[in-house]
Amino acid sequence: MAVYEIIFAVVLIILAIGIVALVLLQEGNSQGLSGTIAGGAETFFGKNKGRTMEAKLVKLTKIVGIGFFVLALAAKIVLTLV
Secondary structure, eight states, rough: OOOHHHHHHHHHHHHHHHHHHHHHHHSSSSHHHHHHHHHHHHHHHTTGGGGGHHHHHHHHHHHHHHHHHHHHHHHHHHHHHH
16 A cells, blocks of 8 residues: 555544544434423524534534545545556
């Protein structure tokens, strides 16, 4: 294996582990009937929804997922050309 193949593999593994960790850190969307009655829906429409930790995790998950996808495509293209 060449050095760049090892680098691609290591970075892809790190990104994959990062995606799994970020998804596991996020809360579930279903709170059930008790969440609706207790006012859980009010926080969904709040002004600071984009500033919560959950919103930051969602944004970071999207960024890491896109990075993983782009790097996987780049690795495939580079490794087939060489």
